[in-house]
Amino acid sequence: METKVIAAIVIALIIGVFIGYVINIPKIQQLEAELKELEKAAGIVPELKKQIENLKSENEELKSKLAKYTKSYVEEIKKRGKLIVGTSADWPPFEYIEDGNYMGIDIRIAQKIAEKLGVELEIKDMKFAALIEALKTGMVDMVIADMTPTAEREKVVDFSVPYYFSKGHAVLVLKESAIDSVEDLYGKKVGVQLGTTQEEWAKENLKGKAEIVSYNKVYPEMVMVLMRGDVSAILVGDIVGGVLTSKFPELKIAFYVGGSSVGAAVAVAEGAEDLKYVINSVIQELIETGEMDKIFEEEIAKWMIKE
Numbered sequence: 001m002e003t004k005v006i007a008a009i010v011i012a013l014i015i016g017v018f019i020g021y022v023i024n025i026p027k028i029q030q031l032e033a034e035l036k037e038l039e040k041a042a043g044i045v046p047e048l049k050k051q052i053e054n055l056k057s058e059n060e061e062l063k064s065k066l067a068k069y070t071k072s073y074v075e076e077i078k079k080r081g082k083l084i085v086g087t088s089a090d091w092p093p094f095e096y097i098e099d100g101n102y103m104g105i106d107i108r109i110a111q112k113i114a115e116k117l118g119v120e121l122e123i124k125d126m127k128f129a130a131l132i133e134a135l136k137t138g139m140v141d142m143v144i145a146d147m148t149p150t151a152e153r154e155k156v157v158d159f160s161v162p163y164y165f166s167k168g169h170a171v172l173v174l175k176e177s178a179i180d181s182v183e184d185l186y187g188k189k190v191g192v193q194l195g196t197t198q199e200e201w202a203k204e205n206l207k208g209k210a211e212i213v214s215y216n217k218v219y220p221e222m223v224m225v226l227m228r229g230d231v232s233a234i235l236v237g238d239i240v241g242g243v244l245t246s247k248f249p250e251l252k253i254a255f256y257v258g259g260s261s262v263g264a265a266v267a268v269a270e271g272a273e274d275l276k277y278v279i280n281s282v283i284q285e286l287i288e289t290g291e292m293d294k295i296f297e298e299e300i301a302k303w304m305i306k307e
């Protein structure tokens with residue numbers, strides 16, 4: 001009986017060693033460990049790929065930014081021989097068309113900037129809402145359109161020093177209109193120019209209370225719809241309201257809204273430092289010599305003659 005047990009144990013041992021030898025247990029363990037390592041590595045690869053892609057695009061972005069900042073806008077303008085200026089010529093006395101010519105305060109300032117650069121001036125007239133995009137795409141070198149340097153705009157373009165401070169938006173109505181306060185506008189149609197700070201004010205203060213109608217051009221388009229009675233009021237700049245009421249005695253400024261001391265500045269493409277420098281020096285010079293006041297006075301006076 002005992003020998004049988006011993007024999008069984010011996011046989012079992014022999015079989016065990018044999019199986020172990022044939023199947024090679026340590027090898028399996030080693031392979032498993034290697035596999036685990038490889039799986040871990042494979043998991044890292046897509047992660048690394050993503051990181052490489054991120055670094056690449058970050059690098060591209062920095063390179064294009066650097067190119068923008070080191071690009072000489074002034075050199076390009078001088079080589080071309082003309083300064084291309086975007087405006088919305090519907091905003092007297094800042095910019096308007098008379099007998100096919102571009103006129104007004106902003107046009108004269110633009111002329112001074114072109115002179116300083118020693119080049120011709122070319123005006124590109126477009127709807128106000130298209131001006132920022134025209135700058136971004138390089139279609140124009142600068143924008144002058146009594147444009148207010150708002151935080152929103154500052155994100156995508158650069159602004160010169162301001163050359164004018166407004167006292168707010170004028171609410172223009174027909175002379176016989178009874179509109180006298182913001183509340184009087186409730187339930188009425190109010191015209192504003194698309195993409196302007198006047199439109200922004202209307203959306204913030206009249207939304208759901210008045211019907212806001214947006215137009216691309218102020219003069220003559222918006223002035224016409226007001227005179228026709230299509231809208232009960234239109235929102236324009238303070239000086240703009242002043243000259244329009246003088247030119248059209250059937251209109252009056254009901255009141256002003258939108259706070260005070262909002263500047264107007266020249267806009268350039270983001271990073272157009274050298275051009276901005278020239279523009280700032282021209283504006284500063286015009287202000288210091290009293291020439292800026294003269295330009296404003298003369299251009300306003302042109303509209304003060306009643307017809």
Ligand code: ARG
Nearest residue numbers: 088091145146147148196197
């Ligand atoms: N100051 C206002 C703005 O920046 C209105 C300017 C309108 N200018 C014009 N040329 N239509 O939004």
